[in-house]
Amino acid sequence: MTAVDEEALTSAEADELERAAEAALRPKRLEEFVGQRVVREQLALVLQAARSRGACADHVLLAGPPGLGKTTLAMIIASEMHASLRLTSGPAITHAGDLAAILSSVQEGDVLFIDEIHRLARPAEEMLYLAMEDFRVDVVVGKGAGATSIPLSLPRFTVVGATTRAGLLPAPLRDRFGFTGHMDFYEAADLERVIARSARLLDISLDPAAGREIARRSRGTPRIANRLLRRVRDWAQVRGNGAADEAAARAALEVFEVDPRGLDRLDRSVLHTLCVRFGGGPVGLTSIAMAVGEEPETVETVAEPYLLREGFLVRTPRGRAATALAWDHLGLRPPSAPGTQAQGTLFVDGSGAPPA
Template sequence: MARETVLTQESASEDPKRDAALRPKHLREVIGQQAAVQRLSIAVNASKKLREPLAHILFDGPPGLGKTTFATVLPTELGVSIQMTSGPALSKPADLLPFLTNLEEGSILFIDEIHRMPRVVEEFIYPAMEDFRIDIVLGDGMNARTISMNLKRFTLIGATTRSGMLSSPMRDRFRIHEHLDFYTVPELATIVRVNAQKLGTQISDEAALELAQRSRGTPRIANNRLYWVRHFAASESDGIITLPIARAALEMAEVDRDGLDKQDRRYLETLLGVFGGGPAGVEAIAATMNLPADTLSDEIEPYLLREQFIVRSPRGRIATPRGFTAMGHTPRDLSSPETLPRLF
């Protein structure tokens, strides 16, 4: 179900051309994820010196942390081309053939949401990843024959938000596996300042820090916040993003100091007001909010869990003291004897 404010429609409001304009072009321009940047820099340098294709790479982590950014930066570093597709677009092996047969020596094939690739396609790509060849079956039954076709040496880069859904044989074929973590507030503030400069918008350090604190540790959300505040400043002021302007814009978008949006607060109010802070099952909460349960578990709960506004127990979701405080309620003592049996 769509969120109600412009600012919280992260996936629906993405503009590919806009995102591409804000993405760094080289590894040295990447802000945050420095351990991954260092390891990838070594892999790129080795690939150039050894004149070998870059090893296959799997990026995993929550949405918006830079998996696609890394995939688009690496071809620039190597001076090679890239082809891009996604797991849901590859419903059968034939869908993958045009990408594989058009590969150039050392080029990159990027598959987003690779965990959603059907098993038959996954098995088809195994020999391509290992031996740079594919086996094509022609005909049926007794007349069937297999043709082996050699491919140019290439690098497969996969991106996934659920690496556990990949089969072990598939994961093992990626020699480099990078997990991307959430960004710190100072890192996000730097990203906001750099991207504001790319957009030709003046922003104060205090305003950049305010946006960063309300961006859930995610660059994609920080960029969406920046665009909204930029539009607000252009409409309601002189176009310069100051701290008062940033706060006024974010309050209008119903994003609070903790990064909670309208749906997050509605979830917490339901858990606290209807279920007394829990424990309550996600299905019961979803029915009360008139939302699908998977919307709660996939879109709303991850941030509330990560920031410890709620916890999961065998009996359901329970609001933490921070969750109570955020909604202006008196925290419940979770260590009291009458509460512990309900938690475990």
């Protein structure tokens, strides 16, 4: 086995361990789910009403940024309804036949979870309309003039769709969901509860101050919070005394390049490029992406949402532009005139603020 093969195998094993760790931390019941109070309360009402009627729950659409618990809620819905869960994703269903094969195996009361449902192929999407509304699909046998449509009845089931881009969902599909839950980024207090629960499950001796530090840098996202918690645990075991205290949390997050505002290497690279190379902008997304060596979609979907939400950059008709907060965070002096393509400079005193 070559060194490259060994590295690939090690990476695959590490990813599998990460996925297994995340799965172990998922809550199994709705009362265990932390945060998203409004969605949790609404969903509890929908599920309780369905159980009292002895019927399937209405189709559920969960919309929001990645890492907020949409897949976890789908699993909880299946658990609360004492139903089997079938998982797939929009990109995996490239033809109507793929969806027909999945639907033909669905049993009464099953929960079908479709992640990234906005990326369904159009033929599959149109088949899903009929399946969700009338619980049947039309299977076409043959081609051309000899093609025959055979209606296939389906048992009643619940579709749970998850999307990070609700605006891309066509109205006919969106309207077929009986309940839509809009998930928001978590407050720091809720993230502290998530981290404390995860620490108990992972048997980590976590100091409350360390939990607050991790929560502060987790970008309002439980998935990131759990990931950072495991990295703090690693640092404490290898370089510390085994206890995940505040000093260990800060040291670990510095090693993994997560700064006190939650910005990672890509975020800072985008801001540095925008400020230093383009004088603060405005500049197009493609130019920024090429300068940082990433795909435009990666910059737009991974880095930009958080930078926008935290006020580090703004979108203008002419492109992206850095705010005063971005210059201050990087310790750079903005150009004297807006839009001037001047190089940013470090403040002389290193304080992150211009001299008086």
